[in-house]
Amino acid sequence: MHEVLQPDEWVKPVGYSNGIAAQGRQVYIGGQIGWNGQGEFESDDFADQVGQALSNVVRVLEEAGGRPEHIVRMTWYITDKREYLASLKGVGDAYRNIIGRHYPAMAMVQVAALIEDRARVEIEATAVIPV
Secondary structure, three states: OEEEEEOOOOOOOOEEEEEEEOEEEEEEEEEEEEEOOOOOOOOHHHHHHHHHHHHHHHHHHOOOOOOOHEEEEEEEOOOOHHHHHOHHHHHHHHHHHOOOOOEEEEEEOOOOOOOOOOOOEEEEEEEEEEE
């Protein structure tokens, strides 16, 4: 199982955890972007690409026998902070539909560009599957 690390005197974060402690099989998932398994973009919409990238993370995790609740860390790379903020409802809906109400330790970084020109987001993750 995982233990959320939240200092009592800190304000509780919304949508992420400050830290997670876990034991088990470690799985490292490389950066996933908003294209399908055939390497094709089905949408240029930010929230749609987030949903596809999260689905890709979960699909890779399934190969190791894991589930979304085993994710302990995510790093999101986005190309436009304003586009992200304007898409929060769609991003939140996609997150809850794919990951559920599990909030690992997370960081988000705005970058100048991603390698794939149409990519608006790239998400990498670490999971720990209980043994």
